[in-house]
Amino acid sequence: MLDLCRNALQAFASHGCRIDEATPDFPAEDIWHTSLTWRWRANLGLHAFYADPGARERLKPEALWEIEQGEKLAR
Numbered sequence: 001m002l003d004l005c006r007n008a009l010q011a012f013a014s015h016g017c018r019i020d021e022a023t024p025d026f027p028a029e030d031i032w033h034t035s036l037t038w039r040w041r042a043n044l045g046l047h048a049f050y051a052d053p054g055a056r057e058r059l060k061p062e063a064l065w066e067i068e069q070g071e072k073l074a075r
Helices: 002-013 028-051 061-074
Strands: none
Touching (some): 028 061
């Protein structure tokens, strides 16, 4: 993936753009945790399906888990 991105950046460089490789000064785990938190918050919109027993039984276990994580944030 990194090679793919570097190759794509070469297209910008060929047009005169300056490309600098950056190294964040914070742990990658922080980015991952933030991404999960946003995703869980976004899934709160699915609560109506979660609350309806008929709809809930059709949700995948992964979807149920995502919604439950979002509900923990809302408490």
